[in-house]
Amino acid sequence: MVRIRLKRMGRRNYACFRLCVMDAREERDGRSIEDIGYYDPHKEKFEEKFVFKRDRLEYWLSVGAQPTDKVRTLLKKAGVALPQKRKKRRKKAMKSAE
16 A cells, blocks of 8 residues: 655754655655655744645545555645545444344
8 A cells, every 4th residue: 555654854853754655665764756745843834844746746645645644634625625534344233042
């Protein structure tokens, strides 16, 4: 599965993050398929904090990439329409033998 998630960059005690498309099995700072933006929590305005390529993001969402919870929150703040989060199906309880 392909995930859209944040990769930590920057120096010690001053974290910045890249918005990356990665295989879900990769490490947090591992190899990414594509970098599509960045998030700098130290900036003042949200427009400067979170910058991304909207066309590439929409492409990856259309082919089934799943954003992590933090990325989903940031995208909602930025006004991006996201597909509904899939809910896990519960197994039906087995009927007890009477």
